[in-house]
Amino acid sequence: MTRRSVTIVGASLAGLRAAEALRRQDFDGPITLIGDELHAPYDRPPLSKQFLAGDWGEDRLALTRPDKLDDLDLDLRLGVRAASFDLVSRRLGIVNLDDGAGDRGGEELVVDGLLIATGARCRTLRGSEGLDGVFVLRSLDDSLAIRAAFGAGPVRVVVVGAGFIGAEVAATARTQGLEVTMIESLPQPLSRVLGDAMGAVCAELHREHGVDLRTGMGVEAVEGEGRVERVRLSDGSVIEADVVVVGIGVVPNTEWLEGSGLRIDNGVVCDATCLAAPGVTAAGDVARWPNQRFGEVMRVEHWDNAVAQGAHAARRLLVGDGEAEPFVPVPWFWSDQYDRKIQMAGRIGPDDEMHIATGSLAERRFAAIYGRAGRLVGVLGFNRPRQVMRYRMLIESGATFEDAIAAEF
């Protein structure tokens, strides 16, 4: 398959790694990389960790070095948003956000290969959008704003949602000595993914570090005059707040593809090889594809997936249908909270069989493995990175749950 040129929309983790993969595959045609942020591609995980804590500066976030970026020989268009695409004519409408031309201005490119890597954005809490002091966390600018708010004195922080991002923000705020209340609608943090028992371990971790964690609790309203003053909960109680960080999940950035002819359903729908349509692939937080290893259609919001899928979707553009390989990763991610490194690989469901393979819940240093229908399907580790990776390899090799229990690492 020869491709004259490739256009990548979304100049962040998946998009940049895709561009690098194209060059590694010796693709020497023009590559256009379009991104609506003004910053050069940067890494997001530190935004809730070291960068938010003020331990790292912006220089530590760069996803590549300027000389390496030059070597890629890209037509890099930052501050440019893709506004529309038409599969038949292959016209991509773009808007330059700099020149204030608004949605009607802009320009049209005719693209050959298209790789969609527009990621996701945060869900917001309805009714809180106009208030100062209410934040979400996705971008460098978001993190800078929260960092400034945290630094403004002994502020009272309310974190809405005890998912991984919310939990990391709470941990960072506590480490800075701020007063933190975290509100979670589930009976335990992450219980939908990890089950109640593991959710309780996460809850304990935060309570021990002084977080006032309220579970099984909804937010009725975020109130204040121009600036947030309090959060009203579903049980009628009221919490005074100076800063509210909302971490209630993300939605894929697909609006610009409405009417494009591509199938959009909670992400860009792809086949097993990451192909969304002839000459169009998708990768990262925005992509939904059937992972044949698990027999499950998934959209994965993890760093490692964006890297691997970016490269896979890039290669997919360069090969014919006959040579295309399915993308069958064992998803893996990490989350750092206080001095705990939480890592998970595979697919864990609340109904899976669970076995503590090493360590103990009490010391919060363990690896727990999960089985379903006799197969090893997942592993969760607290400060057990090496074991998590060993079990991940076992999952890749299709091991039975019994073999995994017998294995010693």
Place this chain on the structure above:
Amino acid sequence: MKIVVDFDLCESNAICMQIAPDIFEVRDDDFLYVLNEEPGEEDRVRVDECVQRCPKQAISVEG
């Protein structure tokens, strides 16, 4: 090429070991050991993949 690991950044999550077990190994003590600090050109693609897949950006390559 020479492999340099910033051990202050490395968190021993063994992503690199999964890609190139003959070059990187995380041992029982939970530390990463570089088994081959100067692999040959034939390993460049795999080593590059390790550089990119390392979530802590702890691996770099000289030469």
